Amino acid sequence: MIVLVPILVITLMYFMFQNAPHRPGAPTPFNNACLILLGLFPLFLMFIITSITMQRERASGTLERILTTPLRRLDLLAAYGTAFSIAAATQAILACTVSFWLLGFDTAGSPVWVFVIAIVNAILGVGLGLLCSAFARTEFQAVQFIPLVMVPQLLLAGIIAPRALMPSWLEWISNLLPASYALEALQQVGAHTGLTGVAVRDIAVVSTFAIAALCLAAATLRRRTP
Amino acid sequence: MSGDHEAAVDISQLRVIRGKRPALHDFSVRIDRGSITGLLGPSGCGKTTLIRCVVGTQLVASGSVRALGLPAGSSALRHRVGYMPQDPTIYSDLRIIDNVRYFASLYGFGRGAADSAVDRVGLGDHSTAYCGNLSGGQRARVSLACALVCQPELLVLDEPTVGLDPVLRSDLWTQFTELARAGTTLLDSSHVMDEADHGGDLVLMRDGHLVAHTTPTRLREDTGCTTLEDAFLAIITGNTRRQAG
Numbered sequence: 440m441i442v443l444v445p446i447l448v449i450t451l452m453y454f455m456f457q458n459a460p461h462r463p464g465a466p467t468p469f470n471n472a473c474l475i476l477l478g479l480f481p482l483f484l485m486f487i488i489t490s491i492t493m494q495r496e497r498a499s500g501t502l503e504r505i506l507t508t509p510l511r512r513l514d515l516l517a518a519y520g521t522a523f524s525i526a527a528a529t530q531a532i533l534a535c536t537v538s539f540w541l542l543g544f545d546t547a548g549s550p551v552w553v554f555v556i557a558i559v560n561a562i563l564g565v566g567l568g569l570l571c572s573a574f575a576r577t578e579f580q581a582v583q584f585i586p587l588v589m590v591p592q593l594l595l596a597g598i599i600a601p602r603a604l605m606p607s608w609l610e611w612i613s614n615l616l617p618a619s620y621a622l623e624a625l626q627q628v629g630a631h632t633g634l635t636g637v638a639v640r641d642i643a644v645v646s647t648f649a650i651a652a653l654c655l656a657a658a659t660l661r662r663r664t665p
Numbered sequence: 666m667s668g669d670h671e672a673a674v675d676i677s678q679l680r681v682i683r684g685k686r687p688a689l690h691d692f693s694v695r696i697d698r699g700s701i702t703g704l705l706g707p708s709g710c711g712k713t714t715l716i717r718c719v720v721g722t723q724l725v726a727s728g729s730v731r732a733l734g735l736p737a738g739s740s741a742l743r744h745r746v747g748y749m750p751q752d753p754t755i756y757s758d759l760r761i762i763d764n765v766r767y768f769a770s771l772y773g774f775g776r777g778a779a780d781s782a783v784d785r786v787g788l789g790d791h792s793t794a795y796c797g798n799l800s801g802g803q804r805a806r807v808s809l810a811c812a813l814v815c816q817p818e819l820l821v822l823d824e825p826t827v828g829l830d831p832v833l834r835s836d837l838w839t840q841f842t843e844l845a846r847a848g849t850t851l852l853d854s855s856h857v858m859d860e861a862d863h864g865g866d867l868v869l870m871r872d873g874h875l876v877a878h879t880t881p882t883r884l885r886e887d888t889g890c891t892t893l894e895d896a897f898l899a900i901i902t903g904n905t906r907r908q909a910g
Contacts, residue, residue, distance in 0.1 A: 500754040507720050508771040508815070509743040662738065663724045665683060 441488070441526050445480045445534040449473055453542045466629070473544045475598055477534055477553055478625040481527045481561035482618065486589055487582075489523055489568030494581040497572060503664070512660045516653055520565050527561030548628035552638070556628065559645050560621050566652025573659035592618040617648035671734040673698045673819055673850035674719055679728035681714055681873075688714040689873045692728070696852060696866070701845045703864030704854040705897070711873040712854040713751055716823050719852065720748040733819055744772060747817030751824050753804035755811065757797035761788055764796060765810045772815035782814040783807075785840060787833060802828045809837075820844065822853040826860060838863045858893040871901055 456469035496502040505515070531554050538544035546553060571588060575581035595613040596602070602613050613619045624641035628634070674696040681689040688711045696702050704712050717723035718730045721738015730737040733745055755764045762783060769779040783792050786806040791799075796807055809825055826834045841851055841863070853864070861867055862881050869876040869884075877884070877900055881893060888903075890896040 500750050500752055501756065503722050504748065504750055504754045504811075505768075505771060507722060507738075507743060507746070507748045508768065509740070509773070510771050663722055665724050 441484065442530050442533055445476070445484070445530055446537050448480070449476055449534060449538055449542065452476065469542075470544060470546075470629070473538050473542070474546065474553070474625050474629045475622065477531070477538060478556050478560060478621060479593060479596075479598075479618065480534070481531055481557045482564040482621065483589055483593070484530070485523055485527055485561045485564030486568040486571075487585060488526075489519065489565045490572045490575065490581045490584055491568075491578055493519070493569050493572035494575045494578055498577065502660070506660070506662045512657055512662075515660065516569065516657050519569065520562060520653065523565045524558065524561055527564075528558055531557035531561070546629045547632050548630075548634065548638075552628045552634060553625065556621060556624050556642060556645075559642060559649060563617055563621070563645055563649040563652065566649050566656055569656035570652050570659065573656070592616045595619065596622040598622065617645050620644040620648075671698075672696055672731075673700070673733060674852060675729075675731040676715075676718070677729050679715075679718060679730060680726045681711075681718065681723060682726045683714060687726075687873060689718075692873070692875055694868055694875055694878055696850065696868075698850050699845055699848050700866050701841060701851040701853070701864045702866040702868055703861045704852065704868050704870065705858065705861055706856065706870035706876070708856050710870045712856075712870060713823055714873075715870070716748075716821055716852070716854055719819075720746060720821055744815070745818045747812040747815050747820045749809050749812035749820075749822045749825055753801075753808040755796050755804060755807050758795070760793050760795055761799075761807050761810075762792040764807055765814055768811040769814045774814060774816075778814050778816070779810075782810040785813055786810045787836065802830065802833070805829065806833075817849065819850045819852070822851065824855055825853050826855070827857075858897055861893050869897060869900065876900060 452472050453469055456467065456472065459468045461467045506512070535550055535554055535557070539550050567588060571584045572581060575584060595605070595609060595616055596618040597613070602610055602619065605613065620641040624638045624645070627638035627641070631638075672695045674694070676695070677693045679689050679692040680687065692715065704715065706712055714723060718725060719732055719737055721742070732742055735742050756767075759767070762779060765782050766776060766779040769775065769782070780792075783789055786809050788803065788806055788810065791803070796804060799807065805825070805828055809822070812820060812822065826837060829837070841853075845851055845865070855861070865880065867877070867879050867881060867884060869879070879887070884893065884896045884900070885891065888896040888899040890899055
């Protein structure tokens, strides 16, 4: 599921945009959409998977139990991070392969950078998911964090309307959200051959957000509870 | 073994507040090494809270809890204390053997330890079954195996034999007795008085207070009752009368 869903969605988009008109010289609409999807799908999917899995660990008592074992909290987070990142990497490799080879997707920059951004986004998704799981009492509440945390972030990142066209207060909010930088980095890679300074800065910003989210998540893992 | 004179569990003046209500009031008790101590009392009297204090997952308002001579929950203790929570906390989407192997690996034990823990609880023939398909009693046994796998010095079991059939129950009690003979200290809770006869020591609780720390034989002698159920009732009504008078 994790591996195949993005490929199916990307293929679906390929056919959706098959007959869409585009100006010669400009990237095709599919190219734009595919770039966004490749980069941001891992963020979205990993957030959902981690927040629900971790919420289950908390609610079922397995988390409390494994915290009575010699396991360190950082080990637990690292294990979660790596397990889901491997899943995300597999997903990103397959999705990139299918898009670049079979669907005629193309970027000015190297496909490797699209992959790197996808992985950083996946780790960010894991961090945010782990963090949000602390605030959900049930799986149902965990699911509700998707519209609360993910959707506004993706909308403000400039997927539908470009950020420059937003009212300045919205642009300010958007400046505070990690997905905005993730998308900007992707667009830089899509439009420029070399790795631009803006892209490097954006990747660094997203990585910082990811690490911060993981650290905050670690703080919510309490051995002793009331 | 170092510090044999030290108690396995030493609780003094423990106060715990859960929600807004006090769950334990100035609770003090000492449990000797190598003993089997049954924690008994009506449901809601604070047994689980006390057990969570011993394994170090409960926030404590005041007082001290020491296990094996160290503050409860300290990192040096985590290798030496096995804990089976009241609800079977296992992963339903994993097989029995994988659940136990997972806990074994958390304690640094290998597959052999996991296999023998599964055999111990009588699930050796089913070890590749998925836990989601198991009955309540089987799930409890998987959870127990996850606690046994670390070969702890102190084994803390929250209602370990609830929902198990009599044959299995007596089998487990035989094993618990063997473990205790080999030097393991067992602390288990139950709200069924019949279970109490298996244990060497009894800690009777009510409403977060220690009612008595005794043995089944002594409890019968003191109260003159033949069944422990009656003895417990007698001691509680005696207590209430004393408090009222």
